[in-house]
Amino acid sequence: MNSSLSTIAKALGGEVSGNSVLCPGPRHSAEDRSLSVTPKADAPDGFLVHSFAGDDDIACKDYVRAKLGLNGTGSYNKGNGKDHANASKSKRSPAIVATYNYNDENGDLLFQVLRKEPKTFLQRQPDGKGGWVWSTKGVRQVPYRLPELLAAEHDTVIIVEGEKDADNVAKLGFTATTNAGGAGKWSPDLTPYFKGRDVFFIPDNDRPGEAHAQKVCAALTPVAKSVRIVRLSVKYKDVSDWISAGGTADELARLLNEAPPIAPDVSPEETSKAMPRFPLTAFGEIKWTTRGEYIVKDVLPLVGLVLIYGPPKCGKSFWAFDLAMHVARGVLVAQARDAGVDEVLASEITLKAVSFDRETLLEARHVLTRLGYAGVAEMLKRVARTAPRRITWHERMAAKAAGVRRAPCDNALTG
Structure with a gap:
């Protein structure tokens, strides 16, 4: 194709834009400029096509060939006018x-x-x-779902990022809207629609979403009755993700009630920094109970809060980790039940016993058996099964000569 850009533009009813022609696509109006045609000598028929409207590439090429009076039907090779190197990768829009x-x-x-x-x-x-x-x-430019916004019986509205999110929030029974174009595309023309309203903004959990929240709230604070930013857990990318995970209308209503309003003389960014990412409960407001189910009797409840306290370096962390590991493995409860020992006493025995080697524990077991503490002795026997064996003097010397040191807690050898 040897025609000039101006000739191609005239034939297609379009206009020249750089090294291409923008023109109406197949079955589009004369004002449309959704089709791009770029002359290229080594392309099939000498030009490339691209539809910004998502029209089929082959149909677009046939359309251009017909307009330019080129021979053939234009579909002989099922090509779309793209480079030969990319022909195998060509797919429909x-x-x-x-x-x-x-x-x-x-x-x-x-x-x-x-x-x-x-x-x-x-x-x-x-x-x-x-x-x-x-x-x-x-x-x-108008807010999405404007008729619903104007017909609402109350002044509360939720702004989200994206039409899909707005529709999903509306399905929960709330008045919801958004702006076209997504994050960063808030138009000043939208602001007057929120005058005197209680606005709740739910941003996406990413940097563009946070920046968009700051921009929108800054624009609405001077005109709205109140403006609040409602933050979802960081494990959800947006409110649709939250709803898909089981979020309900009641839960969303609770989040709306908990969100603090942005003061007119305080920027949304400052309010955002003051807001905790997770709800906090004061220690004095915790409701305590002495009844309930226990994982470890009188020590670790199935539901609730456990406070471990004591002076520094007394073993709080080790005790907690040890207890958690035994519960996770089912060792503590099973051993205590089999040996007839209370779970609390079993926990104390386990805590102290892990500091000794297998031989020492078995020796202690024999002593306790003779003294009549059969249950505790049985516990030591069970703990000894997983305890490290005693390191002999010869092994210790050989390890020292080889540059291997003795681990301080488990009597094992480590490099």
Whole structure:
């Protein structure tokens, strides 16, 4: 194809843009500029095509060939006009998986946001002739779900990041909205719609989401009745993820009630820094109970709080870890039950016994048996099964000569 860009633009009803021509795609209105045509000498038929509207590449190429009067049907090789090196990788355009309408106060369509898979977004507006203009230039920006926002019986509204999130929150029974374009795309034209309202903003758990929250809240604080930032656990990427994991309307209502309002003279960023990421309960407000089920009788409850206290270096951490490991393995309860020893006493025996080697524990067992402490002796026998054996003098000397030191707690040899 030897035609100039201006000739191609005239034939396609488009305009020159850099080294390409932007023109209407197949079955689009004359004002549409969703199709890009780029002359390229080594491409099939001498040009490349790309549809910003997601139209089929082969159909676009056939359309261009017909407009330019080229011979053939344009589908002989099922190509799309892309480079030969990438021909084997050519695939049809991603499919549209969701369409979100932005309507005005009367419910009339202003523009649409289209979501494609893999995840990309496009925006378009009606051209008034049954077609589309693939741009929102000159269109009035309004909040998503504006008719629902205006028809709400209360002034409370939740702002989220994305139409999918807004729809999911609305399904829980809340008034929800967002702005087109996602994070960082808040328009000043949207701010007046929130005058006198109680606004709750739920950001995505990422840096763009946090920056977007600061921007939106800073814009709304001067006009809204109140503005709050509601933070979800960091294990959820957004509110839709939270809902999918089992989040309910009651739980969301609780989170809204717990969120502190942003003071008019305090920036959202300062309020954000003062907000804890996790709910905290004062020690004096903890409700204690003496009844309930125990994992370790009178020591470790099945549900509740355990406080371990004592002077520094007295073994609190070791005791806690040792107890947890025994419970996890089921050793402590099973051994105590088999030996007829109370679980608390069994815990103390285990704590002290781990400091000794196997031979010492077995010797102590024989002494305790003769003294009549059969249950405790049986416990020592069971603990001895997993205890390290005693290191002999000859082994110690050989280890020393080899540069191997003796571990301080377990009587084992380590390098």
